[in-house]
Amino acid sequence: EAKKAGRGRYRFYSSSMKEEARRRKRSFDALTAGVEKGEITCHYQPQFDAVTLEVSGLEALVRWESEKFGLMMPQEFLPVAEDMGILPEFDDLVLRRALHDIRTWHNAGLHVPPVSVNVSATRLKDPMLGEQLGTLDLPPGILSFELLESTFLDARNEVIEKNLAAINALGISIEIDDFGSGHASIASLLEIAPARLKIDRALIRPIVDSERQRELVRTIIGIGHMLGIRVVAEGVETDPHIQILQEMNCCFLQGFGLARPMDSANVAHFLSRAAPSARAGREA
Ligand code: C2E
Ligand code: MG
Ligand code: MG
Ligand code: MG
Helix, strand or coil, X not given: CHHHHHHHHHHHHHHHHXXXXXXXXXXXXXXXXXXXXXXXEEEEEEEEECCXXXXXEEEEEEEEEECCCEEECHHHHHHHHHHXXXXXXXXXXXXXXXXXXXXXXXXXXXXXXXXEEECCHHHHCCCCHHHHHHHCCCXXXXXXXXXXXHHHCCXXXXXXXXXXXXXXXXXXXXXXXXXXXXXXXXHHHHHHCCCEEEECHHXXXXXXXXXXXXXXXXXXXXXXXXXXXXXXXXXXXXXXXXXXXXXXXXXXECCCCCECCECHHHHHHHHHCCCCCCCECCCX
């Protein structure tokens, strides 16, 4: 009896593993086809000066505009890309796409604010990164790289040092993304001396209701001021969030309460009518 149950269970696991392998293969094939069809693109979320509420930047966010599945969000396909070992290629694709869009906006006579792109840890560890960046026609001073704070938990090796130096030499600034969400690393702030620090939206969301959360965010902003690092609040969803963060002297605001990510055509439209206190954007 026990033997039979055991065998049954074994068969169950076995077939589910096969099913899982098939599912994985299907995801890989679908994403590969999407990349080949040029369906990987960028949406951009505006960032705002906290005092004037004027546009101060754009964050490039990868999207898969799939003919088959519709608009796919990063959480739905970046893990697949990571699994396939092609996450660095995605970062590169996004960077090139962003540079292309920046050129298009420039050519349309628009004033383009600084654009930040997300760079994965794997990409930062790529020995070819510095050289590849050197071959791109980078508009000076407009680009920054967002790195997750966890990226710096690993021992900083020679490759990372070399890449950070190359990034710096090209006039690309560094931002620490999702600060305070994982392993808060105040020591790394001193070491890396990023231009900006983005407070994770998990810390921002509760500031309206919790005095303690408010004090935590106020302290992080204070540390930023002390170290000369500009602080960006992520996940700014409501007017009370905006008011509280303004009162705390936060430098920049980003969130659905101000503008949602939008495609490049809508960015052009947005930049052409951007005005103080603009509220805009709808991700379609
Ligand atoms: P992130 O870099 O922290 O980007 C911010 C994410 O928060 C975006 O989600 C944005 O749409 C969302 N967000 C912005 N404001 C609000 C708000 O007020 N409320 C809420 N609930 N969410 C808000 P998205 O586009 O789905 O991106 C998720 C993550 O995927 C990014 O988080 C980033 O870690 C990663 N990612 C996106 N594009 C790239 C890329 O090109 N390369 C790499 N390596 N990672 C990327
Ligand atoms: Mg980011
Ligand atoms: Mg973030
Ligand atoms: Mg994030």
